[in-house]
Amino acid sequence: MADTDQQRLLELLHAHGQKFLDSFDLPSPPTKKRKTHENHALATSNVVEAESDEEESEWLGFGGHGSKSSYESDNETDNSFDQGDDGFTASSSTRLPDVIVFSDTQSKSAEKKIMDTAQKKAFMSSKASKVTAAQIAGSSSVKKDDDVDEERTNLQNDAILHRLLHTKLLSGSLHPDLNLSHAQREKALAGRVLELSGSARLGKGEKITRETERNKAAKRVREGLLRKKEERDMAQIEEAKNLGNYHPSLKKLYDSEKSETGRKKRDRGLGMGIGRFSGGTLTLSREEINSVTGRASRGGRGRGSRGQSNRGRGRK
């Protein structure tokens, strides 16, 4: 009898463990328990049933109904054990109503909160365009994928259109939104024509037209214009210095006039026909050598490099 008693206790422990595991919805089919049940089904069923009541009260905390039903079904299947296995799996599925789904609300709400604050900020903004734009943005986030795709193609189309419009030959200066005065527009147009014809570099056309126009003026006026320009440049440098964003290395940026002419480097040393003599040596530049040997600078260099590479291969 001691043997059966021990077995009974073991069985109880198993049942307990199974119930515990079941409360987590783990798919673990009990194996050993079945056999013991098979052996002692008739002998122990009453006792187990009696015990089960106690355990129910203990385990109510885990979701009483589910555990109870599983345990009962366990007991029921004791009698007809052919269906036992199915019964067990079924019992885990009947547990479903007890499952409480804790969705990941934390991150969602945080995201929503950020959106809310952005919405609020936009709505409370003093700018009228923001008040309405925010509402449009809010609604667009709900859009379907199709709409998003359509919008993308629309955006591409917009980009193409933009490029078309802005690479037109003469449109730039004639655009009415620039609010140029008539004289300004005319000069800009003339400059653009110069640029297109290739007689001025890109972006310099207008300046050239202005300069030629200036050259038509009387000398006094011309000088006055130049002096004024110089004064303006000085004032600009002065202002930059006062603001503290001037550095001697940036001087080129501020001298609009001088940077363009590009002062020629004065040859130092003694000039003697060709090259220059300084520090006791005659220095010849590459061009000067080429002018004597009669080789085009590019070709000579190219050949030289090729030769070197050949040599390298040869050593290998």
Place this chain on the structure above:
Amino acid sequence: MAQTGSLVHFHGHQYLRQRLVLSILSGKSVRVDKIRSDDKNPGLRDYEISLLRLLEKVTNGTVIEISVTGTAILLKPGIIAGGSVSHDCPLSRSVGYFLEPLIMLAPFAKKPFQLTLRGITTDDNDLSADLIRTVTLPHLQLFGISDGLELRIKKRGAPPEGGGEVQFLCPIVKQVKTLNFVEPGKIKRIRGIAHAVRVNPQFSNRMIDASRSVLNRYIPDIYLYSDVYKGEESGKSPGYALSILAESTTSVIHCSEAVSKPGVTPEEIALTATHALLSEIRQGGCVDRKHQNLVLLMMILGSEDVGRCRMGEPSVRTIQFLRDIKSFFGISFKIVPAEPSEPSSTELLFSCYGAGYINVNRSLA
């Protein structure tokens, strides 16, 4: 600008603002007489005088003549100059009274407007600064006036002492776009602003709760914000108000508001505003009743094309406004039922041929 010989004549003190605006825009002189001539206190009120002064500030070359008794005025309009102007509004009316006509003028000024108005920002007679910012200015956007359109509420001022300050910035346009707005859509969101100055700040939360109790059953997308102004910014007098607006899928905006009254709880104020919003939505149409005038004016000033707009029943003020438009611009609207098949529907379709008004005041490019 003033064309000699073109003089429009009116009687009575009503609709003075819209007549002055139409006069300045059309360039026709206006003469208004019998201003409260039968009243115990005859003549112009202080706010009307103040409005005339403000119009004189924002224009150049305007001649205003007021009779000795103050019961008749003659206004010969000049050009709308714009620029930065500041004005102290009297405490008898809110800044909305002064802003409404100036919003109609501002897009056609010579220089972009930078107007600072000081006084009461919210009262129960005129549009509050909140509604002007959230509803009136978006209505201007329908006509292509959007970049740089701004209303900053620097300080709030409740009646009777005021102490508020708003700053209105408006860009200038060459010409307004033609409107074609006939789809009212469905209401998709409701927004609102509750503010309480110099009273318990919980009042705004109480208003929001009360308003939500009614609105929550209709749509889920409701946000009512409580706007907090402290210390100097909150003006000189205590007060609170709730302004709500409903926006539809086609960005139609309906609005309503309610302002604190002595002896009334915040909950009741909120319910008044909420019910007013619901009845406003019930009116239907694409334009709020308080903004019919603005939209109609911009429609006739549009380019020479047919503009159409669907509206609810016109208010009394709108009907008079249509008559005044006819006497100043010689333009009349074609008004037909929006849904002829449904006899119960009161919505109307307004269409007109634009005057092709071009902003001649704008500094020439």
